[in-house]
Amino acid sequence: MTPDAAPPPLPAATQPERRLHPMSWLFVLLQQLKQFIVPLIALVVFGSGDRDELWPLIGVAVLVVTSLWQYFTYRYGVSGDSLVVRSGLLERSVRVIPFARIHNVALQQSVLHRVFGVAEVRLESAGGKKPEAQMRVLKLEDALALEALVRRRGTAASDAGEVREADTLLALSPLEVLKVGLISNRGLIVIGAGVAGVSQFSPRVLPNFFEAFGTRVLGFAGEHHFGPADYAIAALSLLALGLVLLRLLSVLLALLQYFGFRLSEHERRLTVERGLLARWRTSASRRRIQAWTLREGLIHRLLKRRSLEVDTAVAEEQNQQRALREIAPVATPARCDELIEHLLPKAAWTQLQWQALPTSAWWRLLLPEIVPTLLAAGFATWRFGAWGLLALLWLPWSAWRARQRIRRAAYGVNASVVAVREGWWSRHWRFAEIDKLQALQLTRSPIDRRCGTATLWMDTSGAGAMAPPLRIRFLPEAEAQALYAALSRTLAKQALRW
Known part of the structure; x- marks a missing residue:
């Protein structure tokens, strides 16, 4: 996407209605397949008999027909100060969206979008749980033209006025993007989502993995006669390795999400x-x-x-x-x-x-941590003896931190x-x-x-x-x-x- 390019303006008056991009049905189909991929795989894996094996094909055929139906029945156009969206044939829907109601215009391009030169457009307002309109997909030039039209009409600017280039307020270099990755903890979020997904697929996968890993590690340590100091060094090394890998994953995600970040301003x-x-x-x-x-x-x-x-x-x-x-x-x-x-x-x-x-209110910041610390110390003392009382050292640290806060x-x-x-x-x-x-x-x-x-x-x-x-x-x-x-x-x- 090229934000500084001057997209072809849509007419100010009522214009002929437009269709989505001819390949829009493919993107709608892919989006629907994401939602139904698990049931389809289940039918393929657990289905028995030739008749049952046809159901996945029938399901995909229904999704294809639905996607094509949406393409042929979806229209949008401009009428005065509103965007008009029409959809459906048997059950028709006409949605009139005033430009003043549109608070945000979001354009998204996946890798496949960029291959076909298209973009998904989402028009959002301050009300409702869903976007006012979601166009999947438009030709990139049409998407930029629609964004420019919403910008002009939303600021009550004259359509015939001179188009001023956007002013860049902030642009991040690749080095700054790497710093985003070092600062963020997005890698931990991805790992958490992966663990949740694997657990949903099979609850025993992760326990079996950690059990096998622990057996190998303890076996290796027993063969080499590790002492307490060796165990401590090994644990710290594994922890450091995990933190480094987690930070590298965060950096990779930052590059994927923030590369080429550019904040610009155009007509407020x-x-x-x-x-x-x-x-x-x-x-x-x-x-x-x-x-x-x-x-x-x-x-x-x-x-x-x-x-x-x-x-x-x-x-x-x-x-x-x-x-x-x-x-x-x-x-x-x-x-x-x-x-x-x-x-x-x-x-x-x-x-x-x-x-x-x-x-003098510092102790009120300390209050929420007192009871959990005492409970943790009590459990540790019951489990490990007097060494568990070391957990009480968290309270002086919490008190000092509360004073700083x-x-x-x-x-x-x-x-x-x-x-x-x-x-x-x-x-x-x-x-x-x-x-x-x-x-x-x-x-x-x-x-x-x-x-x-x-x-x-x-x-x-x-x-x-x-x-x-x-x-x-x-x-x-x-x-x-x-x-x-x-x-x-x-x-x-x-x-x-x-």
């Missing part, structure tokens, strides 16, 4: 393009961004980098990648601040005044944004524009009432499951009430902006 619309073999191209209006998350882990600090993510007002479909989430998978702290200042010029991010939380915890509020800073070992900054807040809630737990404190929760649209909550904890009650009242007055005067 952000576009991200990335991917080595498969390519993703997503775009969303800046005003659709609801909240921001700035992350900094231990490896981030060693590499002098941070990550910047956003929440957009787009419903997230199950097992679907977030439309526009990572503004900067990795960048220097100064570059992240520059991006925030550019995209939120009124926030005065670098001049934000931070208010520290009471440091509370010292860094703070919040900041000005006329435009509200921000929260938390974490120590792994840090994050969570912030949002005040006029994007949808709800305020002041809560007090029994401990809060005992300590005279409260927690202020702030909700926005489109918050992801992995995003930290936007909340201010351990505030003195009077300060929390005053902040709640001030934000409520500000929200009452301003209209909610999506």
Whole structure:
């Protein structure tokens, strides 16, 4: 995909309806085969008799007919300020989608898509569990033209106006992509998914593997008369090897997902393009961004980098990648601040005044770890004797860590944004524009009432499951009430902006 290329514009007025790409039925068929591949394999493997063996072929034939039917009955076109999608023949469906309702345009190209020069287009809005329209597939030129049309109509720009080239805000070199892999733990996610898949296929595969591996290792150690020190060195070596392999897998996944990463801006619309073999191209209006998350882990600090993510007002479909989430998978702290200042010029991010939380609340961060530690120490003592009491050493470490976390915890509020800073070992900054807040809630737990404190929760649209909550904890009650009242007055005067 070439984001700077000027795609052929679609007519502004009502235009003749268009079909999908002639090979779209093949991609629909492949998608359906992915869903039914397990039942089809089961019929082939466990079927008995010639008649049963025909059922997989019949099933594939039905899927082929369904795919061709969708191609011949699917149409789309432009009518005024709306996109019109027609589908079905016996049971007809007409969907009229105003351009103002489309919040995100996502283009995806797998390796097979790139071979045929096509792309899958997904138009998403802030409402509903599914995309407003999903076109599988369009010719790449038509997909880019549709994206350009949505961008122009969504910003109320004149179709006859001059097309300005997109401005590149951030581009990652291959070296920076490697740093993404070193920072992330995506390899662990893939291994977890693989273990779950193998367990579903056969619950005894992994136990048998580890049993055989353990027998061989212990047999080797017994033959060479390993002592305690040798066992410790071998265990540490295996652990180090596992961590290295896990990090290499994360680097490989980062190359596949983020190679050629480019963040660009065109008429207040952000576009991200990335991917080595498969390519993703997503775009969303800046005003659709609801909240921001700035992350900094231990490896981030060693590499002098941070990550910047956003929440957009787009419903997230199950097992679907977030439309526009990572503004900067990795960048220097100064570059992240520059991006925030550019995209939120009124926030005065670098001049934000931070208010520290009471440091006396450190013990409340320690509370959740006391009971599990005592239980673990009790079990270890019952199993290994007095050596199990060493597990109690976790409590001093947890107490020291809680003190470090509370010292860094703070919040900041000005006329435009509200921000929260938390974490120590792994840090994050969570912030949002005040006029994007949808709800305020002041809560007090029994401990809060005992300590005279409260927690202020702030909700926005489109918050992801992995995003930290936007909340201010351990505030003195009077300060929390005053902040709640001030934000409520500000929200009452301003209209909610999506």
